[in-house]
Amino acid sequence: MIRVVVVDDEALVRFGLELIFRGTADIDVVATTTGALAVREVGLRGPDVVLLDIRTPGVDALTVVRQLRAMPRPPAVAMLTTAGSGENVAAALRCGAAGFFLKDTEPQHLAQYIRTLASGGVVLSRDVTRSAADDYLDTAARSAASAGVARLTKREREVLVLLAEGLSNLAIGVRMHLSRGTIKDHVSTVLAKLGVGNRVQAALIAQRAGLLRRPGA
Template sequence: MTNPLSVVIVDDQNLVRHGIRSLLELADIRVIGEASDGAAAIDVIAATNPDVVLLDLRMPRYDGLWTLENLRLRELEVPVLVLTTFNDDTLVLEALRHGAQGYLLKDVTLEQLKTAVHTLAAGGTLIAPSITDRLLRAIRSGPAPTGDTFPPADLTAREVEVLRLVAEGLNNREIAGALHLAEGTVKNHVSTILVKLGARDRTNAVLRALHEGLLR
């Protein structure tokens, strides 16, 4: 029997943290730490080493973007799922650019939250489909919300297929099953995609692909 996944919840509202904890317990996911702002979160995450961090963005003093940046500076490599009420394209892009691996709104169901935690713990990424669709529409119709540009990438048709599944939050094993490939082949494709896009990780690769219109 495998051990349940562990998470740290970072949110400035006690009631919200209590509610999320209660939901996760129903899904057999352990909450091993809580924090009400970014500074406390860094200490809790360093002390507990959770499988996933659930992070609100808008908090007093040290907010979610500050937390993401300082996780990187402290080299605390833990998957972060942004869980927020703010459905803003620019904020989504900022969170992803700061290193978040997932972005969901707080109106998600328990099953969606459970899936997201398991996806990130397995090395995948997950962005709410409504947000991804909206970003794609915005990018097709005009400039990206932040105005950033990236160099063009020459991806093969297969690499684009793999990248689309990465954007949907699938890990290498799941992508291999979907495309009938060996898992090692998928891993090689992902590595090549990262190099071609000049991306530091899977989430950053998806973000750059969105900007370049590669996922149309």
Template sequence: MTRILLVDDQALVRTGFRVILDAQPDLEVVGEAADGLEGIARAAELAPDVVCMDVQMPGLDGLDATRRIVAAPDAPAVLVLTTFDRDDYLFRALEAGASGFLLKTASPEQLIDAVRVLAAGDALLSPAVTRRVIERFGATDAAPPADDELAELTEREAEVFRLLADGLSNAEIAGRLYVGEATVKTHVSNILLKLGVRDRVQAVVRAYRSGFVRA
């Protein structure tokens, strides 16, 4: 059973998310919070597996709350739900350590899938988020800067890394390279370890910020 904490200042939004998630046999909403500070306290109290985090809230916003939640030992994964009306929110959330991003206009099925992906220890970048990462870090023809950690990737790991940066899931990468999904997971784990990043979201940012992949 995946335990979920909802953090949003709108009670109606929390209620809607609860109805969607609690209807799944493997998902359980164990608590709610109306602002960032309450979210931090509830996360420490309830030890959820996934926190669904709003961005704009009174008092402490969701970005600062995310940073403080993921800094704790045995931290839950944080799924940021936003309208993406401001790109600075997206990149601040990336830097804060969020593991997933969805538009609030996403379908119930997309929300359910995103929570399951994060609960499994993976991370999720929607196509909309990947496009913004590309626009922010990839719109350049300049030669990539030297990066000793990137140079440590094997040829196959570099190939997987490029597909990962395109927003492909492990299953999609496996299909593209004609290998098993378990093999892809091993490559992704090695990539994260060599780059010293916490998850694939941070890896995608690294790919574009370093110039390893360019739009």
């Protein structure tokens, strides 16, 4: 069972998300709370995934992300956002967030997003990816990343695409009929060629480069 905490200062948003997940057999919303109480509730509940509103009145959401990621058993944190907040999204990713998606995301996609986050994948809404990538990466880094993409082999590019679509190493291995260890080696090579330190950065670069083959949320 995947344990989830929803953090949003709007009661209607909290209720709506809890209601959506109530119909899934493998996801349990163990708490809904406001930004001010987020760290305490997460500490008490020990969730696998936290959905955190990027705008929490009276509380710095970025500080909350840092505190959650510094816990002994840190949950995966995904930011709930609205269109046009790329700068805040980029800052949240730097603080350790595993992804972000819009509050008006289609409900049928949400359960799979939670499963992706719980398995170590990333969830990045393509509606705000380009602005977030531009804020996340400076000009030199974007240039280096573009050169890195060009150096990827066909197999490495396929790994990058699947990584950017949110698949874990295990899931990528199943898709490509390769061992988990082999995929781990490919991911390490991809990150090195792109000059980035984590999967979120790689996924942003892949999306910005137009490598994804299917529409995202």
